[in-house]
Amino acid sequence: xxxxxxxxxxxxxxxxxxxxxxxxxxxxxxxxxxxxxxxxxxxxxxxxxxxxxxxxxxxxxxxxxxxxxxxxxxxxxxxxxxxxxxxxxxxxxxxxxxxxxxxxxxxxxxxxxxxxxxxxxxxxxxxxxxxxxxxxxxxxxxxxxxxxxxxxxxxxxxxxxxxxxxxxxxxxxxxxxxxxxxxxxxxxxxxxxxxxxxxxxxxxxxxxxxxxxx
Amino acid sequence: xxxxxxxxxxxxxxxxxxxxxxxxxxxxxxxxxxxxxxxxxxxxxxxxxxxxxxxxxxxxxxxxxxxxxxxxxxxxxxxxxxxxxxxxxxxxxxxxxxxxxxxxxxxxxxxxxxxxxxxxxxxxxxxxxxxxxxxxxxxxxxxxxxxxxxxxxxxxxxxxxxxxxxxxxxxxxxxxxxxxxxxxxxxxxxxxxxxxxxxxxxxxxxxxxxxxxxxxxxxxxxxxxxxxxxxxxxxxxxxxxxxxxxxxxxxxxxxxxxxxxxxxxxxxxxxxxxxxxxxxxxxxxxxxxxxxxxxxxxxxxxxxxxxxxxxxxxxxxxxxxxxxxxxxxxxxxxxxxxxxxxxxxxxxxxxxxxxxxxxxxxxxxxxxxxxxxxxxxxxxxxxxxxxxxxxxxx
Numbered sequence: 001x002x003x004x005x006x007x008x009x010x011x012x013x014x015x016x017x018x019x020x021x022x023x024x025x026x027x028x029x030x031x032x033x034x035x036x037x038x039x040x041x042x043x044x045x046x047x048x049x050x051x052x053x054x055x056x057x058x059x060x061x062x063x064x065x066x067x068x069x070x071x072x073x074x075x076x077x078x079x080x081x082x083x084x085x086x087x088x089x090x091x092x093x094x095x096x097x098x099x100x101x102x103x104x105x106x107x108x109x110x111x112x113x114x115x116x117x118x119x120x121x122x123x124x125x126x127x128x129x130x131x132x133x134x135x136x137x138x139x140x141x142x143x144x145x146x147x148x149x150x151x152x153x154x155x156x157x158x159x160x161x162x163x164x165x166x167x168x169x170x171x172x173x174x175x176x177x178x179x180x181x182x183x184x185x186x187x188x189x190x191x192x193x194x195x196x197x198x199x200x201x202x203x204x205x206x207x208x209x210x211x212x213x214x
Numbered sequence: 215x216x217x218x219x220x221x222x223x224x225x226x227x228x229x230x231x232x233x234x235x236x237x238x239x240x241x242x243x244x245x246x247x248x249x250x251x252x253x254x255x256x257x258x259x260x261x262x263x264x265x266x267x268x269x270x271x272x273x274x275x276x277x278x279x280x281x282x283x284x285x286x287x288x289x290x291x292x293x294x295x296x297x298x299x300x301x302x303x304x305x306x307x308x309x310x311x312x313x314x315x316x317x318x319x320x321x322x323x324x325x326x327x328x329x330x331x332x333x334x335x336x337x338x339x340x341x342x343x344x345x346x347x348x349x350x351x352x353x354x355x356x357x358x359x360x361x362x363x364x365x366x367x368x369x370x371x372x373x374x375x376x377x378x379x380x381x382x383x384x385x386x387x388x389x390x391x392x393x394x395x396x397x398x399x400x401x402x403x404x405x406x407x408x409x410x411x412x413x414x415x416x417x418x419x420x421x422x423x424x425x426x427x428x429x430x431x432x433x434x435x436x437x438x439x440x441x442x443x444x445x446x447x448x449x450x451x452x453x454x455x456x457x458x459x460x461x462x463x464x465x466x467x468x469x470x471x472x473x474x475x476x477x478x479x480x481x482x483x484x485x486x487x488x489x490x491x492x493x494x495x496x497x498x499x500x501x502x503x504x505x506x507x508x509x510x511x512x513x514x515x516x517x518x519x520x521x522x523x524x525x526x527x528x529x530x531x532x533x534x535x536x537x538x539x540x541x542x543x544x545x546x547x548x549x550x551x552x553x554x555x556x557x558x559x560x561x562x563x564x565x566x567x568x569x570x571x572x573x574x575x576x577x578x579x580x581x582x583x584x585x586x587x588x589x590x591x592x593x594x595x596x597x598x599x600x601x602x603x604x605x606x607x608x
Contacts, residue, residue, distance in 0.1 A: 059308060147308055178328070185324035193304040193363070194287065195239040197323045199340065199351040201272075201360055202236045207325070 042154060054177040055154035058188045064140040064149045067191060068119045071138055080186035080196065082207070083179065094127055100211070107131050133157065153184050217604070218272045218356030219583040224262030227584050232272065235352060235360035240287035243364035245298060249377035250277035250354045252583070252590050252600045253300075253385060254411045254478075255525050259344070260587050263479065264527060266329065266345035274602075275300035275342040276384040277354025278377060281368075288364040296368035298361055299552035300385040302340040302351060305366035309339075316549035321362065322349045333528075341549070355583055357604045369556040372564075379563055381601065382416070382570045388555035390416020390476075393523035394424055396546035397472035404428040406461055406470040406513060407447070408506040410438035412573055412599050413523050414476030418447045421474075423567060430464055432457055435595040441572065461513045469515030477506035478524030504530045511537050522547035573599045579606040 041048060042055040060067065070076050074087040074095050085098040085106055097109040110130040114123040114137075125135035136155040143150045155176060189196045200206040220230045235244055253276050258264050278297040281290045290296065303310050307319035318339040322330075327337030330347045340362075343353015352359065361368060371380045390413050397405060405426045407414050410433035421429045422445065431442035432450045439449040450460050461470050507522065511534050514520060520543050538545065562568040575598040578586050586600040 061306060061308060061311065146311075181328075182324040185327065188307075189304075189320045189324070192306045193241070193320050195241060197304075197321055197340070197349075197362065198238055199323055199326065199349045200238055201352045202233050203238055206238060 040152070040154070053154060053156045054180050055152065056177075056181045056184050057150055057152040058184050059143045059147050059150050060188050060191050061146075061148035062191045064119045064142065067149060067151060068122070068140055070191070071122055072116075080190050081183045082186070082211075095124070099132075109134060111136075151184070151187070153180055155180055216357040217580060218352070219274060219580070219602075220269075221259060221267050221271045221273055222269050225260060225588075227260060227273065227587050229581055229583050230270075232270075232356075235358050237283055237285045238360065239362060240285045241363050241365055242285040243281055243288045243290045243361045243368070244283035245277070245279040245296065245354075245359050245361055245368070246282045247277050247279040247354055247357060247359060247604050248295075249279070249381045250274050250356075250580075250602050250604070251381060251384075251386075252276075252355070252586055252602065254413065255344075256587070257591050258479065258525060258527075260591060264345050266347040266350075268346060268350070271343070271346075271350065272352040272356050273343045274353035274355025275344060276381065276386065277342075277359060278371070278381050278384060279359075281364075282358070284364065290364050290368065290370075294370050295373065296370055297380050297383045297556065298342070298354065298359070299367045299369075299383075299388075299556060300342050301367075301549060301552045302342065302349065302362055303366060303553055304363050305553075310366075310553075313551055313554040315339075315551040315553040317551075326350060339549075355580065355602055357580070367553060369560060371560065375563065378571050378574060378601070380560065380570075382412075382573075383552075383556050383559055383563075385550065385552065386412040387416050387559055387568070387570055388552045389413050389523050389550040390418075391420040391555055391559060392548075392550050393417040393474050393476060393521050394420035396519075396521035396523070396548075397421065397474055398519050398544070398546075399424045399426050399472060401425045402427050403471040404430065404465045405472045405474065406430045406432060406510070407442075407474045407476055408432045408510055409476035409478075409524065410435065410442045411476060411594075414474070415441055415445065415573060416570075417474050417476055417521075417523065418442055419445050419568060422446050423562075426472075428464070430461065430470065437595045438598060441598065444572070457509060458513050465515070469518060470513055471515060472519040472521065473510035473514045474521045475507040475510050475524045479504070479526045479528075504533075508532075508534055511541075511543065514541070514543060516541045518543055520545040523550070574601055576600045577606070578602055579608050580604040581608050 040055055042053040074089060077087055078084045083100050085100050088096045093112055095111050098106040099109060101107045109132045110127045111124040112127050114125045116122050119140060121139045123137040126133050134157040139152045141150045186196050198206050203209060215231050216234050217229055218232045219227055221227055237244060256273055259267055259273060281292050281294045281296060284290050301316040302321040303315035303318040304320040309317040309319055316339055321340035322337055326346055326349055330338040338348050340349030340351055342351050394417050399405060399421055403426045405421045407418050410431050418429050418431055429447040430450060431439060431447040432452055433439050434451055434453045439451060443449050450457055511520060575596060578600060580602045583602050586602060589597045590600050
């Protein structure tokens with residue numbers, strides 16, 4: 001009996017110690033403002049950091065390398081990013097994104113590559129003279145089994161100010177979460193089916209044609 | 215320009231002149247329609263209980279015809295006769311690769327996916343001629359249709375099989391077959407089927423082909439019950455019989471092994487819960503009437519199987535959740551994975567195992583489509599299945 005209670009007390013002590021270590025780790029994580037749990041920051045009820053963040057993941061039945069190569073050439077992106085008219089690469093490594101704005105205008109967002117790791121991640125951020133401050137990241141990870149690749153897009157932006165900012169916000173940033181989600185779905189369609197689904201009956205009724213014709 | 219059946223509001227469909235469909239994407243094909251049917255689920259649109267339908271939408275999701283134009287990536291050839299599945303599926307995504315074609319990730323345009331994703335957690339795939347929740351694609355009750363992913367969906371049918379024999383490969387035959395498959399029928403099983411509309415009748419026929427020892431059909435239209443009897447089912451008229459008691463007797467006091475709800479969200483019947491649900495549906499509170507399904511859950515035996523081919527869209531109340539859990543039921547539903555079944559079922563039509571023509575009560579020119587809707591809704595006893603023929607003389 002007394003032997004058992006000694007073992008019990010010993011075990012209790014071990015459990016308590018383990019618990020204290022875990023709780024300490026939990027507190028220190030919180031202290032470092034990293035939060036806890038494995039969910040992406042943009043899915044938190046109160047995301048950390050100063051900029052607004054949006055993000056989305058999709059699973060695409062294609063190898064990582066193929067999609068990384070496609071994204072590496074930014075001039076491909078307007079094929080599925082509906083509000084981006086063109087992306088031109090400059091010799092200085094700065095890309096100019098021409099975003100569609102009201103009355104046939106475009107707004108230029110200038111970005112540079114912030115980091116790039118082959119077949120894993122491409123991150124970009126706006127340069128100083130860009131009209132909009134923004135940053136983004138697309139990440140490619142193997143999905144389980146035969147499922148292909150998990151592609152995660154996260155974008156952060158400072159809500160714009162001024163007349164121009166408001167005009168752009170209307171089109172580009174009004175609902176960035178929706179835009180990111182739709183663009184990523186269109187990317188998936190393009191990769192998996194070679195085309196982007198439309199329920200239009202005639203060519204004049206497609207979204208692209210309607211945007212073109214105002 | 216072409217003629218097409220368009221939706222204008224509750225109980226209001228018209229044959230209008232609309233623009234011809236065009237090839238838009240590389241995998242598209244244009245089909246000149248020779249036969250197209252009115253489906254029971256079209257009546258849900260007609261009754262105005264499905265959200266996301268817009269005036270001018272071309273309805274129809276059961277159709278077949280001749281290939282007249284192909285996109286650069288289509289593998290169809292001009293002149294081929296094809297039956298088109300009502301589900302639009304890309305063939306290459308996660309769900310399609312598992313033959314869950316009606317859950318295709320890529321057929322519903324990105325900007326149309328949000329509403330169903332909010333309703334169901336993930337977005338729905340696209341269907342022809344239905345709600346904008348499922349893409350808002352123009353349907354097949356028309357002279358021509360644009361068919362996306364034409365290299366995956368349409369099945370080429372041999373010339374010696376006339377339209378009436380193969381048209382139902384587009385929806386109701388695979389739907390009835392999958393309903394029976396979802397009921398996981400074993401050789402000694404007694405299976406009860408609520409609703410002797412086209413899907414219910416095909417589910418009955420399929421259950422018998424799959425070897426069920428007894429199939430019991432439940433409806434209140436004498437003509438439809440007669441068709442069920444002709445297929446080999448025992449029948450119950452729910453207007454004059456206590457269904458649950460009858461099923462207990464017919465299954466020797468065990469309860470039926472499997473139940474199939476081929477009725478769906480606009481269930482008839484005089485149950486108290488149903489009357490509340492009718493009111494809520496009419497005032498737009500969106501409760502699905504589910505009295506057939508509730509009855510089925512009580513009628514099935516412990517450890518039994520529940521298959522739901524009937525269409526539901528929203529929520530329902532007073533759900534027999536306790537019965538579902540305590541009885542250890544397996545429940546399976548879903549829109550039909552049509553592309554999975556077209557080939558094997560075409561073979562069963564060719565070798566005579568399955569007949570689909572017994573169902574057809576009326577053949578009308580497309581111009582008379584509105585009349586077809588009205589009668590299919592109001593005279594369900596006689597109008598069991600309507601086929602519209604765009605080429606037929608008025």
